[in-house]
Amino acid sequence: MSTHAFIQTSPKFFGHFQVVVHRFTTVVDGLYQRCDKEVIDCHNLGTAVTIRDRLNNPEPVAVTSTVPNSANTSLPLETRVGCLTGGLGHTPAVTWVLTGRVEQVHNWATARQLKADHPAYDGLAVDFL
Numbered sequence: 001m002s003t004h005a006f007i008q009t010s011p012k013f014f015g016h017f018q019v020v021v022h023r024f025t026t027v028v029d030g031l032y033q034r035c036d037k038e039v040i041d042c043h044n045l046g047t048a049v050t051i052r053d054r055l056n057n058p059e060p061v062a063v064t065s066t067v068p069n070s071a072n073t074s075l076p077l078e079t080r081v082g083c084l085t086g087g088l089g090h091t092p093a094v095t096w097v098l099t100g101r102v103e104q105v106h107n108w109a110t111a112r113q114l115k116a117d118h119p120a121y122d123g124l125a126v127d128f129l
Contacts, residue, residue: 005055007048010041017048021055082120085111097121 002024010016019040024033042048078098087095087102092111095102097120105111 003055003058005052007045007052012041017042017045019048019051019055079118080121082118083114084120085115 003021004024005019005021008018008020010018019042021038021040023036023038025036026033040051042051078096078101081096081098083094083096083103085094085108087093088104091104092106092108093102093104094111094114105114
C-alpha cells in the first residue's frame with residue numbers, strides 16, 4: 001500500500017486548506033490497484049503541512065528529552081532563579097525572586113503555571129550563575 005498526500009485550498013472556507021490523501025492498494029498483482037481518496041480539512045497551512053508530512057513520511061519522529069529550566073542557560077537569570085505566586089493582594093500576580101519584580105498575570109491559573117515552570121531556587125550558588 002502506498003500513500004500520496006498533497007495540500008490544496010479549501011473550496012468551502014476562505015483562507016483554509018485541505019490535505020488530500022490518495023491511498024493505493026494492490027488488489028490483484030499486476031492486474032489493478034484500488035485508489036481511496038480522503039480529504040482532511042485544516043484550519044491553517046501549518047497544520048496542513050504537518051499532516052501532509054506525517055502521511056508522506058510514516059517513520060516515527062525521534063523525540064528529544066527536555067532540559068529542566070534550571071539547567072537552561074539561554075533563559076534570563078531572573079527566570080532561572082524562579083518566582084512565587086502573589087504580590088498584589090487579590091490580583092493575580094507572580095513575584096520574581098531575584099529582583100523582587102511583581103508581574104501581574106491574567107488569572108491565578110497562569111500564576112500557578114509560571115510558578116510550576118520556574119520554581120524558586122533556594123539559594124544562589126556560583127555554579128548556578
